[in-house]
Amino acid sequence: MAALLRSRRLLSTLASETELRFPAAAARRSGGAPAASSERRGVQWVFLGCPGVGKGTYASRLSSLLSVPHIATGDLVRDELASSGPLSHQLSEIVNQGKLVSDEIIINLLSKRLANGEAKGESGFLLDGFPRTIRQAEILEGVTDIDLVINLKLQENVLLEKCLGRRICSQCGGNFNIASINVKGENGKPDIVMAPLPPPEKCASKLITRADDTEEVVKERLRIYNFMSQPVEEFYRSRGKLLEFDLPGGIPESWPKLLQALNLDEHHEDEKMSIAA
Template sequence: MAALIRSGRSVGGSAARRRISSSAAASEAWDRSPASLGREGAAEIGVPARRGVRWVFLGCPGVGKGTYASRLSQLLGVPHVAMGDLVRDELASPAPLAKELAGIVNQGKLVPDEIIVNLLSEHLKNGEAKGESGFILDGFPRTIRQAEILEGVADIDLVINLKLREEALLMKCLGRRICRECGGNFNVSSVDIKGGDGRPHIYMPQILPPEQCLSKLVIREDDADEKVVKTRLRIYFDVTQPVEEFYRSRGKLLEFDLPGGIPESWRKLLEALNLEDPANRQSAAL
């Protein structure tokens, strides 16, 4: 992990830059970074190949952190580290910790900092050993203490805070489904919330599975009960929102309001980060 700590910063996106930093040094680093240009663009103008971006995704359960973090990790060529997946992998293992974790997760509570940090540290060490550079974190940090610990582990470039109205979040959580065979993520809820009082209309269509996955869909345990989902949302607002201010005060926070479903939101997010997706240019429907 020492290599991660020693590396310099690299962030991307001129539109986003205006919202997260006003310093000339940060702006120069942003404009010259491979992240702002994409890998091919950096190579074309001779920018040295530096370490990958270190980005963090914040947002309530169900907002879509995993979806957008995964897409950006593929686009930028850096690992997507989903803390929820690390916890679920541990739950499925025969390790003694699994039973303790199951009791915490099934009640919709946050996993203790020590456990989360240990899981993340182990994952990053394994990734470094395999030659991985940079990362996009999804689901961590969730507390000020975790954010402080993370600062001692790696220099975070950018924190993207995905935002969505609470009623839409509840519907999305309850509608999430996973294929137990291929691991694909789908959603059977169609979110259609009228605008008003200055709020825009929100429409997010269902994300239905292919026919071969229909009979293999399962519900995550923490999404199966509306009361548990509401508890998770309440805990997020009570505990995690201060993390936003932590990064805002450091000039690293980009707040992004999801305008709708994945195709529309993905294009808007790319614009905010000043990135291009070649596949997005070929097809409007991702």
């Protein structure tokens, strides 16, 4: 009973706080007119997918393409870890054991990020790594309109290779991958080929491995994610907002097909023209 009361208080507090940040969403729920604005807001999309599937890579690319902020809850957690703030020690234990960070912590970090963005005049967002539970999805639905949920999918053995190959430059923070993946397709499915994403020469000697990118921890993260993801996927599928996208390979193969699935083909043509110029 105490846990239920705490949950209800949290939902009420979050809804009240976020109504101040998203008055248009509050007006829609109450049946009133949205706040006056002559500007068209940016897209409000969510990226789902197992750890290591590439949510950050594709969300970051779309962020640049569509001029909306890419908000990755994993980055929010890592920033908090690096800050030596009050949550740093607690988060360190959770992450290194391959466990999921609690809803309360994630929502707290995300609320601060959205408030900072709103103050800077940001419009729209691409959420990466949130929501990951039904409770989070319900909170998000209660305060803002999600246009589309993109569910990136990749078979587990490929995901494991990708995660174990991830590297970060300790100086610039750049993300790279040393894994060279070539998995034969089965049951009529095509082969999956992913070339390494090597660092530039200036970063090559500064690569480090994330503390949580060990085989044991990665497998545990995948197990937990698969267990928890089905209800969230069904939540958005029942609302007609879920786009399932099976990654056919690395970025060169997947990027143009993802843009096609999102009806953004013209942006791809603009990219090619820009590169040619």
